[in-house]
Amino acid sequence: MNWNMILYTVLNTAFVLLFAPLLVSLIKKVKAMCQGRRGTPLLQTYFQLFKLFKKEIIYSDNSSFIMRISPYLNIAFLLVASIFIPIVFIPAQESGFGNIILFLYLMVCARFFMALSGLDAGSTFGGMGSSREMTIASIIEPTTLMACAAIAFILKTTNIPEMFGTVLDGSILQYPTLFLVPSSLFIILIVETARVPVDNPETHLELTMVHEAMILEQSGPKLALMELSYGIKQLILMALLINILFPWGMATDATAAGILISIASFIVKALILAVVMGVFESFFAKIRFFRLPDFFMIAFFLSFATIVFELLS
């Protein structure tokens, strides 16, 4: 652990924490505009989090310690996972850092505790959300693994910072097979962040809800942590997609100018992707729950095809 690494960890985590809520509200804003509404202000998610942090916490009488610790565990897992995705600059290699399989497992751990806390309060609604979340997870996990395996196979490494570095050094033109990856990563992004064809993040009322049902029993600062970790999850998955496809502008060493440029370029790219996601969402209606596997299978198919493509070229 050298100074470079510490600087990287602090900067990356701070950036993720500060920037994540903005993307959440931007997507909401884009969706509102697509529907002809004015929408909430862009800083609304920050206000919301601030308000929630000041409120008191109320627990159900039936809830156990799981309910109390799961928000902390959830955000901790996701913050550790966020360190694996370099945004501010690509740090020098450290052993045991940045492995994509470990990254996936961290995400799964966060999801596990979220589902557990949904069950914990004993309300039927939360239990239903958890059950659905686990059903979706068991179908999307193989797809996610396959997509990550395809990326690792193309770039010949399982280390995420090294992957970004490889694409940054060469060009995407050297890896034509990478063209197949974005569509499956995009579908994974939609599923993992509980967006429209799969789930609706806007509402607490519909019977279709998955993510919102699980955090229904949380209140006050704990709810704020859950909301924030949702934003972080979205941001790191977007960063994975962006940095594998368009890593240009990212700095490879820790100079002030380099860091500023990579942050600025990332913000621009992330805002564009957020707008794309908002528009994409507006075009779709929610898919029936039992039809979801069809949607995931397209991502699986494309990831599998990527591997065959790579074998052939």
Add this chain to the structure above:
Amino acid sequence: MIDTIIFNDIIHGLFVLILGTAALIINQRSLTSLFNIYAAQSLILAVMAIVLFIEYGTLNLLFIAILTLAVKTIFIPLFLHKVLKRISVKRDLQFMFLSPASSILISAILIFVVYLFFTNIAGDLFADRLILLVGVIGIALALMGMMVIFSRKRVITKTVGYLTMENGVLLFSLFMAEMPFIIEILIVLDLLMIIVLSAVLAFGIDSGMEEFHKKLNRLGIWIED
């Protein structure tokens, strides 16, 4: 002539799009979108033929591109849309034997099997990696079309399966213009396509296979035992 790397990238990108459209054809339920996806797939093939024409300069390829563009991206989809307007069916929700999810899974396995076959058994035939890739994608596309034919219930969707199959063979032949056998397969498939299209046009496009047989039986074209 285009730069080799860029040429390879364009070709790869187009292959990716073709595979994507094939996956969509397997699980799309709305008939309107199904025809649009088919038109898009044919358009990609036409673009590919044009790119190959610019690279190799064979006039044959240009004709293929024009033919594909005229017939498969404009005429056939328009015709199908027109037919769709007259019938009451707007969606094909029935699947036989396989759910769409499992047929996509199987087509992924199919691609891999075709790949194994081409590299292990027919590997010597294909010195060029690009030709090998084309072979795998083309044959896999034809097999996926076949899967559409047997997993869909409506006759009109089966037709799209035939058309996809034909696209696969066309893709294969684009890169091997000197193989007359391929052309023959293409013609046979075209014939099949025309037969299905015209039969469907004549005898109730909105019926399932069984009713269709009955209708044919009544007319004395198909004798059932």
